[in-house]
Amino acid sequence: MDTSYIGHFLPKGLLEYFDITGIDELCFVKDRSVYFQISLEERNMILGDVDGTQYESKGFTEITLQDFSPWQSSLFGNKRRRWRHKKRLVKLSETTFHL
Numbered sequence: 001m002d003t004s005y006i007g008h009f010l011p012k013g014l015l016e017y018f019d020i021t022g023i024d025e026l027c028f029v030k031d032r033s034v035y036f037q038i039s040l041e042e043r044n045m046i047l048g049d050v051d052g053t054q055y056e057s058k059g060f061t062e063i064t065l066q067d068f069s070p071w072q073s074s075l076f077g078n079k080r081r082r083w084r085h086k087k088r089l090v091k092l093s094e095t096t097f098h099l
Contacts, residue, residue, distance in 0.1 A: 006038065018042055018078070039077040046083060055083045 006023060007015050022039040044057055060079040067074045 010038075014040075017045075017047070021079075035074060037075040037077065039079075041079040042081045044081065054085055054087070056086055057081045058084045 006020060018040040020038065021041045022037075024037045024039075025034060026037055027034050041060070046055055059082050061082060063078050063080070065076040065078065067076065
């Protein structure tokens, strides 16, 4: 599936940190209105002043955001990575994005 067009509707810079894993066109049964569900997965890289070689990815946390733009309602499913230090087993909560 060609997902290159969807970058025009997302916040600038978001696709530098996330990959699109799916786009589904869905419908509310009650009023037959159409909406899109866009699934995003964080890339396997640590941002900021943290030494990325000392940490490893240990799964994902998932959140869903709902957007009510004037033209279309959309759901964004985000999978954010959890990071753990390889030797000390200390968790790095999450990376910060400046969009």
